[in-house]
Amino acid sequence: MDxxxxxxxxxxxxxxxxxxxxxxxxxxxxxxRGKHAPFRGRIIICVSLLFLAFAFFLLSFGxxxxxxxxxxxxxxxxxxxxxxxxxTLDQLRRTLLGKAPEDPKTGDVxxxxxxxxxxxxxxxxxxxxGYLISSGGMILLLLLLFGERRLFILxxxxxxxxxFSWFVFxxxxxxxxxxxIYFG
Numbered sequence: 145m146d147x148x149x150x151x152x153x154x155x156x157x158x159x160x161x162x163x164x165x166x167x168x169x170x171x172x173x174x175x176x177r178g179k180h181a182p183f184r185g186r187i188i189i190c191v192s193l194l195f196l197a198f199a200f201f202l203l204s205f206g207x208x209x210x211x212x213x214x215x216x217x218x219x220x221x222x223x224x225x226x227x228x229x230x231x232t233l234d235q236l237r238r239t240l241l242g243k244a245p246e247d248p249k250t251g252d253v254x255x256x257x258x259x260x261x262x263x264x265x266x267x268x269x270x271x272x273x274g275y276l277i278s279s280g281g282m283i284l285l286l287l288l289l290f291g292e293r294r295l296f297i298l299x300x301x302x303x304x305x306x307x308f309s310w311f312v313f314x315x316x317x318x319x320x321x322x323x324x325i326y327f328g
Contacts, residue, residue: 265282
């Protein structure tokens, strides 16, 4: 089992992860025929997020234990995996029970590409301004992109995420988040 975890955490495992992800998506698309066909896109997204949570959890076993920092390096990916799995399973449950709206007939490709660009810019920005400011800016821009215009909601969600990240990851878990070149 240890050798499998070492392999899956290595650079050479990327094709295995991609092929297994594509196999899971293809199987999900095949199985969501019939009464679940109007929800196929939502179900595929939920299964994709569950796969990602499983990958975070599985890859966390390959991280080294460092006791000097007061928290394990395995803690953050496992917290992300647990939260992602919890909320995704709830959405999947609602979708399978028919309580979620059906998939739209057409998508907004331009908005999807713009959201992907915002996330990519945020990841790049972590090197310059750090995690807290970069993730806060990403949340703010994504909220604006998806139509939120209420100032209280914009500021409370952005500030709340930054405060939550600082408190949980830095104060409680003693993890060092990227500080960027301006604040590091």
